Amino acid sequence: MTYTQLGVLAVLLVIAFDLWAVRTRLVTRRLFWVSYAIIVFFQLITNGMFTGFGIVRYSGDAIMGSSSPDAGPPPFVGDGRLAFAPIEDLLFGFALVLLSLSCWIWLGRRGLQRTPISGPPIWRRAPTEPDEGP
Amino acid sequence: MDPGRWSYVAVLGFVLIGCLWLEFALRTRVLVRARRLFASMVVPVLVFYAWDAYAVASGHWTFDPGRILGIRLPGGVPIDEVLFFLVIPLAAILTLEAVRSVRGWMAGDES
Numbered sequence: 001m002t003y004t005q006l007g008v009l010a011v012l013l014v015i016a017f018d019l020w021a022v023r024t025r026l027v028t029r030r031l032f033w034v035s036y037a038i039i040v041f042f043q044l045i046t047n048g049m050f051t052g053f054g055i056v057r058y059s060g061d062a063i064m065g066s067s068s069p070d071a072g073p074p075p076f077v078g079d080g081r082l083a084f085a086p087i088e089d090l091l092f093g094f095a096l097v098l099l100s101l102s103c104w105i106w107l108g109r110r111g112l113q114r115t116p117i118s119g120p121p122i123w124r125r126a127p128t129e130p131d132e133g134p
Numbered sequence: 135m136d137p138g139r140w141s142y143v144a145v146l147g148f149v150l151i152g153c154l155w156l157e158f159a160l161r162t163r164v165l166v167r168a169r170r171l172f173a174s175m176v177v178p179v180l181v182f183y184a185w186d187a188y189a190v191a192s193g194h195w196t197f198d199p200g201r202i203l204g205i206r207l208p209g210g211v212p213i214d215e216v217l218f219f220l221v222i223p224l225a226a227i228l229t230l231e232a233v234r235s236v237r238g239w240m241a242g243d244e245s
Contacts, residue, residue, distance in 0.1 A: 003194045006185065024242050031239040035230040042152060042225075049145045055201045062194035093222075096182055100223035101230055104174040108243030113170035118162045119235030 003062040007091030014095045014102070022106040026098065036097060043093045048083035052076075058086050141201035142214040146221045153225040162231035164224070174227065179219045186211045186219075 001009070018026050026032040050056045052073045060067035064087070065080025075081050082090070108114045156162050164171055187209030189195055197212055205213040234241055 003189065006189075010185070026242065029240065029242065031230065031234055031237070031241050034237070034239075035226070035233045038233070039226055039229050042149070046145055046149055049148070050142070053141060053201070054198055055142050055145070056195055056197055058195050059193050062189075062192065092185075096178060096219070096222055097226045099181065100174060100178045100226050103177050104170065104223075104227050104230070105241050105243045107170050107173050108241075112173060113167040114243060114245060116163045116166065118164075118231040119160065119238070121160045121235055122158070 003058070003086070003088045003092075004064055007088040007095070010095040011091050014099045018098055018102040022102060024102045024105045024109070026102055026105060032098075032101065035101070036094070039097055040090070040093065043090075044083040044085070047085035047089050047093070050085070051081075052084040063088050135203075136200065138200050139203055142197070142212070143203065143217065146214075146217055149221050149225050153228045156228045156232040160232040160235040162228050162235055164228050164231050171224065171227065175220055175223050178223050179216070182219045183209070183211060183216065186215050 015027055018024050019028075051058075051068065054068070054073065057068035058065075063080055065074075068074050074084050076084055080087055157165050190210040197214075202212045202214045207213055207216065230241070233239070
């Protein structure tokens, strides 16, 4: 299979894992999509470093675009690429992120270190903190 | 060792700098729940290690030998990639818990 085919398959399988295998149903939650929006922004920067500096190169036989050139970076946008990286990396990244988050929520729901829960941010007072003063 | 061979790991360092502060500033409490954190990584590491080994064997992608540490694990997977499969789930979980810390939205693991 090509990277393109594997990427689509992985996304479908991980969504099925989330919805029906462990029933964390993260893809139905606003919390997941807002988190993913932040993650994918940083993924584009990080992947851009891996591919733009030539740390990782891709074969044109496996992706929609062309092979990474022998010298210099691939196109920043176009020829099946976004921020130097093949757009298939978005499928790979989505599958890795959703699988990880689904496992995290699943284990918490099963009672593995459900607590201490996150928050509040340091600029907000914790609700359990006693009031200061007399 | 040629410092260029730390290039891949340096990108992972960039990711860690970008997300570890959330543990303190937003009290995500992910690192203090270490058992849950490491257990959450088991399935992603196994699945994506297998994918990586298949992709390397099929020639889908290659690594510049001058920009990775040079230690290859079974299946030809660079050790740098295994670190990637640990760092990215950590960054994702920290981000999710940071958003939950600020917004208080439901995640599905509430009692």
